[in-house]
Amino acid sequence: MTYSALLALLLLPVLAASAQAQSLLPVARTQQLPPPRKEKFQLYLLVGQSNMAGRGLVEAQDTVPTPRVLRLNKDGQWELAQDPVHFDKPTAGVGPGLTFGRDMAALDTSVVIGLIPCAVGGSGIDVWQPGAYFPDTQVKPYDDALARTRLALQQGTLAGIIWHQGETDSTPEKSAAYRQKLQTLIGRFRQDLQAPTVPFVAGELPAFQLAGPDPDGKRHPNPSLKRINHALVQLKQDVGHYTYVSSKGTHDRGDQLHFDAASARLLGHRYAKAMQHLQRAPLPRLR
Template structure:
């Protein structure tokens, strides 16, 4: 266990939510286990400890995701602050599972309720500074992708209300090309139009939701399953999340 800073404003918290690509499935390497005393994570028991991959614990296969790189880069901008990561992603969870009271049988959890409870626990000692979201694979079909934009908008509003953080920055991630362009059983390249609609929804929300932005997954690669980012790509996403978060926080600060 680690004792966080006494001043809540010096302990900045980030909620990490979504499904398996937020939790991470990339191979853990030496660089992913180097400790940084100013980057902590809330473990499964609700205690603070120095962060190292795997950050998440949704499934036994949890490995390298974007969270640790994101946390390290957020800490690097100000030596006086400590970053607290709140890992809550759940592999395989569709956006419908991210609503109050919903039970997700695959992991025997309540994704939204659990994330809310963990965030509230963390906020006893720190200040919620942002939320990052990486999800959409499970919703990449014609029916679910058609309502994805309205469901993500509702999720953002619900979280901000329940966490009493109406202006907290929210950054979402798009799906990668290796999920949009897939080789089918006929060995031909097929376009996953539903995944494209997910990405369009994630982008369009920038026009409809305040203090929101998104990152692309351009130039990323998978671990060989056409679903999950490899470790290098997960770290790249962490960089993009940090860059987008800092930019969003700067805009919000400028508006005050």
């Protein structure tokens, strides 16, 4: 059996479950006005590629809205957050964003959380810079994220950024430059959004994302993936008010690429815990 045929066979239950999950997707969303005081509306920018956007299968628990967790929809309107939070592709599903938002709301019952979904499936870090165009989805990821965040800032305060990306950059050449590129991206977001100390949390790539098959048809650990994860660790030496979350214990949805829904929620909890830690930490000195 060829590798393509084997992959197709493995994906059959995933596709069947996906079709069943379509019935759970919210048909109508409820628009909600944010609180009148900007300091009570804490905004979080969600950026990266498909594992931030979410590809987990939607379950009933993912469609229950939380009154104090909103999302900025595609049209720039605030509504009660439900999965899928993102809208980058029709395959958008459960990602870490909603669980993250729920956890952050639980930490302070006096505030409302606003999620700004801007992740784009398949986008490499090179298109996360001003003017860069991503033909797969016909968007400019960085410019769009900046515009949506500035719109949200008219009513709220930026409290943090979470980032999960790197699958597209898991090649020997691209992974070697990842550390510097992500450091530049963090600095650019902070400068362009006039938020020099905004907390930034990145997520590790999972071990189940193996390298492509060798001629023998077997898949092996991807050294480029390890290099990217090592870069996330090293960035703590270079960037203030930054940390990363582990992908340990996560599982794929059957495609050896995307987190299943349970793992996406687990990452959401980890992002919230890391964000809380950064927000309580002393602010770095500005140079």
